[in-house]
Amino acid sequence: MIGRFGDERFSFALPRTRFDAILRDAAEAAGAVVREGVKVEDLVYDRGAVGGVVARGTYRARVVVGADGLRSIVARRCGGVRTSPPRRVAFTAHVSDVAGVTDLGEMHIGRPGYVGLGPIGAGVTTVALVVPVRALPGRPGFFQALEQFPGLAGRFDPRRMVRDVLATGPFAQWSRRPVAPGGGALLVGDAADFFDPFTGQGIYSALRGAELAADCLIPALARGVSGPIPRAALQGYARARRAAFTGKWLLERLIGLGVGWPALVERVVGRLARRADLADLLVRATGNCAPARAVLAPGVLAGLLW
Ligand SMILES: Cc1cc2nc3c(=O)[nH]c(=O)nc-3n(C[C@H](O)[C@H](O)[C@H](O)COP(=O)(O)OP(=O)(O)OC[C@H]3O[C@@H](n4cnc5c(N)ncnc54)[C@H](O)[C@@H]3O)c2cc1C
Numbered sequence: 031m032i033g034r035f036g037d038e039r040f041s042f043a044l045p046r047t048r049f050d051a052i053l054r055d056a057a058e059a060a061g062a063v064v065r066e067g068v069k070v071e072d073l074v075y076d077r078g079a080v081g082g083v084v085a086r087g088t089y090r091a092r093v094v095v096g097a098d099g100l101r102s103i104v105a106r107r108c109g110g111v112r113t114s115p116p117r118r119v120a121f122t123a124h125v126s127d128v129a130g131v132t133d134l135g136e137m138h139i140g141r142p143g144y145v146g147l148g149p150i151g152a153g154v155t156t157v158a159l160v161v162p163v164r165a166l167p168g169r170p171g172f173f174q175a176l177e178q179f180p181g182l183a184g185r186f187d188p189r190r191m192v193r194d195v196l197a198t199g200p201f202a203q204w205s206r207r208p209v210a211p212g213g214g215a216l217l218v219g220d221a222a223d224f225f226d227p228f229t230g231q232g233i234y235s236a237l238r239g240a241e242l243a244a245d246c247l248i249p250a251l252a253r254g255v256s257g258p259i260p261r262a263a264l265q266g267y268a269r270a271r272r273a274a275f276t277g278k279w280l281l282e283r284l285i286g287l288g289v290g291w292p293a294l295v296e297r298v299v300g301r302l303a304r305r306a307d308l309a310d311l312l313v314r315a316t317g318n319c320a321p322a323r324a325v326l327a328p329g330v331l332a333g334l335l336w
Contacts, residue, residue, distance in 0.1 A: 043135065043148045043156070045124075049233075070098065073107045073215070079258035080108070080214035093247060093259045094215040097240070100203060102221035110206035116290055118143070119199030120227060121159045121172055124192045128155045129185040137228070138179045139295045144228065145179055154192055160227060162290075163200050201226050202286070209268050214258030216267050218243050223279070226286035229316040231278060238318075242270040277322030281315060284326075298334050308333055 058064050072084040073094065082090040096104025105111050128147065136147040143161035150156055159175055172195050173188045204223030209216050219236030246267040250259045288294055302309040308330065314320035324330065 043150050045150050045156075070103055073104065075212070076214065076258050078212035079260070080104075080210045080212065081258050092214070092251060092254070092257065093264075094210075095243060095247075096215060096217040096221045097219050097236070098221050100198065100201070100220045100224055102205075102217065104215060105205045105217050105221045108205065108207055108210045108215060108217070111203060112206055113200070113203045115202065116226070116287065117163045117200040117202055118160050118226060119163055119166065119197060119201070121161075121175075121195050121197055123157050123172065123195045124150070124154050125157050125186055126152075126154050126190045126192050127187065128157070128190075131155050136181075138181045139289055139292050140179045141292055144289055145176060145182060146227070146230075157186070158227065207268075208271055209261060209264040211261065212258075213261035213264060216243055216246075216264055222271070225279070225282045226289075228289050229282045229285055231282060231316060231318060234318045235275065235278070238274060239271065242274060243267055245270065277326060278318070281322040281325055285316070301334050301336075305333060 054064055054066075068085050070083045070085045073080050074082045074084060074088055074090070076082075076090075080094050082088060083094055094104060096102050096108070098104055131147060131149050133149060135149070138145045138147075142165040143159065146156075146158045146160070148156040148158075157176070159172065161175070173186055176182050176186055177184075202225050204225070205217055205221070208218075208222045218239040220232060222239060223235075224232060246264060247259070250263040253263070288298070302312065311320060311330065312325055312334075315322050315325045
């Protein structure tokens with residue numbers, strides 16, 4: 031699926047099985063040794079710094095990049111993991127022949143939670159139901175929960191589920207330290223922070239964060255020959271993240287919290303329908319094609335509400 035606004039393309043949707051395979055093949059082509067199905071169980075330390083991982087044996091390394099997602103063991107071992115409201119969880123399934131789906135994504139906001147539909151080709155749609163932890167529907171309740179949204183009622187045939195429901199979350203979790211306190215490790219992607227799936231920025235953050243990490247690690251690795259990379263040499267990564275992501279963090283929190291109030295969403299959507307310039311700016315900012323701070327300007331925020 032390709033998202034468009036006017037003549038411009040803003041987003042692509044493809045199954046993770048394909049996307050992850052593209053990434054893995056690119057890493058291998060660049061010289062990485064890939065070991066799939068191997069779980070990192072712990073970190074090893076070298077004079078207070080992270081010095082490798084335990085994963086069916088001990089692997090020593092000058093730097094460990096924790097890119098192991100929301101439940102990151104690297105983040106937990108480095109400490110400083112924080113959570114905040116809203117604590118939401120997602121239930122995601124692949125369903126074929128959903129009635130009324132076009133090549134555009136859809137978001138449906140209700141109480142409680144919201145649903146995203148993303149066509150991924152061959153008549154299959156990713157259906158993600160995101161609800162507060164306290165409103166967990168449980169697996170048998172997935173399609174019943176979808177029926178509660180006026181724009182979705184009657185559009186699904188439960189027999190057309192082509193991939194079972196997977197649960198993820200709770201979200202709104204981040205690490206206060208994207209760099210290990212003693213050096214030798216850093217965090218990228220959801221392992222570093224993930225607030226809420228609504229704005230669909232997670233893959234961008236993971237890929238951009240990886241670029242920032244590479245900018246820091248390549249010269250740091252070239253400078254020494256042995257031992258973990260010291261914390262001081264990794265601090266540039268933490269600074270680069272703040273410079274690149276502070277506006278995005280604020281915008282995704284504003285939107286992530288705002289979608290908890292359907293009446294507020296109605297109001298903003300009404301404004302966006304009348305102000306194509308604001309709709310364009312918001313889509314660009316959440317699509318990382320315009321700086322988030324452009325939306326956070328007081329005049330723009332006021333324009334979204336009044
Ligand atoms: C419902 C939902 C919808 C979303 N929609 C979008 C969207 O439309 N657009 C978008 O950009 N983002 C979206 N996101 C967010 C996006 O999925 C994440 O931000 C992104 O996957 C983060 O990538 P990552 O590589 O950091 O983590 P992950 O994709 O979670 O990858 C982590 C990897 O680490 C592996 N791993 C974990 N623990 C270990 C271990 N101990 N040892 C070894 N390996 C381990 C896992 O198997 C996995 O392969 C959505 C998220 C949800 C929940």
